[in-house]
Amino acid sequence: METEDIKKAIYELVEKSMGKKLLKPGDVFKKVSADNGIDKKEVKNALKELIDEEKLVYSYKGGSYVEIPPK
Amino acid sequence: MGKKYDTPLLDDLESGVFPSFVTEMKRAAEQSEYANDLLGQLELSFKENLTHWKHGGIVGVRGYGGGVIGRYSDIPDQFPGIAHFHTVRVNQPSGWFYTADALREICDIWDKYGSRLTNMHGSTGDIILLGTKTENLEPIFAELSSRGWDLGGSGSAMRTPNCCVGQARCEWANIDTMAITNEITQHYQDEMHRPAFPYKFKFKIAGCAVDCIASIARADMSVIGTWKGDIQIDAAEVTNYAKGGMDIAEEIAGLCPTGCITWDGSSLTIDNSNCSRCMHCIAKMPKALRPGKEKGATILLGSKAPIVTGALLSWVIVPFIKMEPPYDEFFDLVDRVWEWWDDHGKNRERIGELIERLGFPAFIKATELDLHPQMIKEPRRDPFFFWSEEDIIK
Amino acid sequence: MSDLPERQTDIGPPHYEQFLPPVIKNNYGKWKYHEEIDAGHMVHVSETGDKVHTVRVASPRLISTDFIRDLCNIAEKYCDGHLRFTTRNNVEFMVDDESKVAPLVKGLKDSGFLVGGIGPGISNVVHTQGWVHCHSAATDASGLTKALMDEFHEYFTGAKTLPNRVRLAVACCVNMCGAVHCSDIALVGVHKTPPRIDHDNIKNFCEVPSTIGSCPTTAISPDPAKKSVKIKLEKCMYCGNCYSVCPSMPIADAKNDGVAVVVGGKVANLRKPPKFSKLAVPWLPNNAPRWPEVVQAVKTVLEAYEAGAKKHERVGEWVDRIGWEKFFEVTGFEFMIQHVDDFTFARETWRTAATFKW
Known part of the structure; x- marks a missing residue:
């Protein structure tokens, strides 16, 4: 799976759960790797790219989560 | 800048023998709007018995999910200088040794971008730079990291060892x-x-x-x-402790939790196979006893x-x-x-x-x-x- | 922003070696023994014969950059520009010859620093942020610390000593960002009333599942009609963990927030294993700026310990030897229903023997 596709899968997962359930990076690794049959490390690297590009951000609400940055 | 608020309750904590954090806040407030408003808000907390902080949110430096703790006053209209008052955690060098030059470098950056207030150190061990605005976070990180300093941990992460x-x-x-x-x-x-x-x-x-x-x-x-192995004993130094007035029978052998030390009035022996390495005897007789070699x-x-x-x-x-x-x-x-x-x-x-x-x-x-x-x-x-x-x- | 230097990531802290004084660097791993000369001065002797003399001073932990620059000036004048900090927020200045100690101590005292903190007394207080910077503080930590140490400074400077070290700590809430749960005498900010739910804002600021999950006693459950949560009041023990997760459940209550005193903890393994601190006084009022009731309670414990403990006994070892029923007798603290544990480890704390003291 290409990194760009993994990034897309991560972004869509986060987008879908916004407002419903906060996702921890660990939740993202588990779900995206299981759904696509890829290694967690690949998901981890893709998330790092999304964060560096500021498409996603970390938030802190008593624990650390990933979210789409507010407009 | 000078004094902005009357702080009679806090002023009371400038008296007394122990060094005063209020004095420190006032020193910072001479040149910092943040520190001035912090004094004002803290005086209010002392008066009302209530904290005035909100926490959390999305705040940090690009790429990192930690190292910055979001903090906001819950009465920003009253204290606009601390509407944002985020903490920057800077990873301390092991053992907290510094040179004056290194500390001044951090102070200069913090005076430029922050409240001039710090904790040396936070409970986890980081250098805590206490209070700045969101827009200053990237400049602070650029200034620090380009000089060899990095941020510590926060949130659901490995915290600064x-x-x-x-x-x-x-x-x-x-x-x-x-x-x-x-x-x-x-x-x-x-x-x-x-x-x-x-x-x-x-x-x-x-x-x-x-x-x-x-x-x-x-x-x-x-x-x-x-x-592992036997506690190293310097018999001559044991004798010196005894001569110096230490009651070895009571203070050393008597307080050994496993009873593995014997003192016959002139020489000390240890049954090392029953020692649990609690450090009591070594801590009380550092010149005479030393840990084993493995x-x-x-x-x-x-x-x-x-x-x-x-x-x-x-x-x-x-x-x-x-x-x-x-x-x-x-x-x-x-x-x-x-x-x-x-x-x-x-x-x-x-x-x-x-x-x-x-x-x-x-x-x-x-x-x-x-x-x-x-x-x-x-x-x-x-x-x-x-x-x-x-x-x-x- | 274009004049900013280029940022680097994941470089970690600067390597400690560049900050070590030469005498430390040359004798790293070669230290043979040490002696405590007085409350402000100790000497470590190396196998090479080198010595390092350390002089310790207090800091209020919340310090200005001016204070740090004062420290730097001292370090440059007397210690070739080197200094270090300790776990308990003290500052240490090191010199390689005994002849340099007296001028250093004089220089420190002339600049207003308080020298001490070594040996069987009271070193600086480990404490949290309190009202200075924390959202969940039920009391102030810097203020309490200052009030305590103004009262007990003679145990810091060595004018008075105790049977062993007494470690004081202050936590402004039960989150305890510090080793408060294992200190000889510690103060903990506590609430007495449950959080209040802001039903209008909870859906915007909080996530319901993690809010429910944050409660250690399962007192919080969903309230679907309000798209919010509800609290079973009789199950809430006011820990405030839900507020850390959900800002729409404020728990601070100016009239009822206060300070609990816990005693008898330690982290060192010497003689007896590490111990938790146990509840001595469940609640004292927040009486800022000097908390006289709290300072008096600490003084009561200290005086009873000083009178009753054997040499080298820590507070917890002393209490274990005399028994908690005697502790309440010698301190005069009222024994209350709050002292009887009903939380996670409760059963281990009830007396399962017919042997106790009158």
Whole structure:
């Protein structure tokens, strides 16, 4: 799976759960790797790219989560 | 800038012998709007018995999920200078040694972008730069990191590892605490800056069982230096302590928890096979007694403060491990522990709480730890234990 | 922003070696023994024969950059520009010859620093942020610390000593960002009333599942009609963990927030294993700026310990030897229903023997 596709899968997962359930990076690794049959490390690297590009951000609400940055 | 608010309650805390944090706030307030408004808000808290802070949110430097703690006044109209008052955690050098030049470099950056107030240091060990605005975070990070300073941990991540002074200035240090701390910090930069754990994870490295860094109470993984072999005795110095007025029978032999020390009035002997290495005798007679020569560490796991289900002290998972570069055996252990925690930990569940929930035996099996009676205080009292398939007689 | 230097990531802290004084660097791992000369001065002797003399001073932990620059000036004048900090927020200045100690101590005292913190007395207080910077603080930590140490400074400077070290700590809430749960005498900010639910804002600021999950006693459950949560009041023990997860459940209550005193903890393994601190006084009022009731309670414990403990006994070892029933007798603290544990480890704390003291 290409990194760009993994990034897309991560972004869509986060987008879908916004407002419903906060996702921890660990939740993202588990779900995206299981759904696509890829290694967690690949998901981890893709998330790092999304964060560096500021498409996603970390938030802190008593624990650390990933979210789409507010407009 | 000068004084902006009357602070009669806080002013009272400028009197007295002990150094005053109020005086420090006022010094900062002479040139800082942040510090001035902080004084005003704190005076109000002292008057009302209420805090005026809000926390959390999305705040940090690009790429990192930690190192900055979001903080906002809940009455920003009244105290606009601290509408944003975020903390920047700067990773301290091991052992908290500094040169004046290095500290001035940090002070200059902080005077330019922040409140001029700090904690040296926070409870976890970081240099705490206390209070700045969101828009200053990137400039502060650029200024710090370009000069060789990085941010520490926060959130659900590895927190900044910390240690006692160790072999830099302590004869009791069985392991090189400062080197180990630096090594762990560098090895796990990603785990520190990009929070991906169920919750926080702290390392504290103590050179001996005196545990000046409170490792056993404050670290998810406590590394405590210890030894094998006989305590080294300098008989002449023992005699000197006796001559100097020490009651060796009562103060040393009498307080030995395992009763393994004998004092016949002129010579001291130790039954080393029954010594539990508590450090009492060595700590009271540092010139006469020294730890044994085969050095290593005991690894303990799980301590934390009361939130959520009660405070825990760390317990032994590896009675003895060599702690020498490149620390492969140690890092391999850490990776196994984290993998199990990642797989099973609930949101905001510390490793110690997870082991309580799923059982220490399950943890031992999953992380393939060697089994030793040193891992427990006593065996279970109940008859309710599991067997696995291979134990069943078919 | 274009004049900013280029940022670097994941470089970690600067390597400690560049900050070590030469005498430390040359004798790293070679130290043989040490002696405590007085409350402000100790000497470590190396196998090479080198010595390092350390002089310790207090800091209020919350310090200005001016204070740090004062420290730097001292370090440059007397210690070739080197200094270090300790776990308990003290500052240490090191010199390689005894002749340099007296001028250093004089220089420190002339600049207004308080020298001490070594040996069987009271070193600086480990404490949290309190009202200075924390959202969940039920009391102030810096203020309490200052009030305590103004009262007990003679145990810091060595004018008075105790049977062993007494470690004081202050936590402004039960999150305890510090080793408060294992200190000889510690103060903990506590609430007495449950959080109040802001039903209008909870859906915007909080996530219901993690809010429910944050409660250690399962007192919080969903309230679907309001798209919010509800609290079973009789199950809430006011820990405030839900507020850390959900800002729409404020728990601070000016009239009822206060300070609990816990005693008898330690982290060192010397003689007896590490111990948790146990509840001595469940609640004292927040009486800022000097908390006289709290300072008096600490003084009561200290005086009873000083009178009753044997040499080298820590507070917890002393209490274990005399028994908690005697502790309440000698301190005069009222024994209350709050002292009887009903939380996670409760059963281990009830007396399962017919032997106790009258």
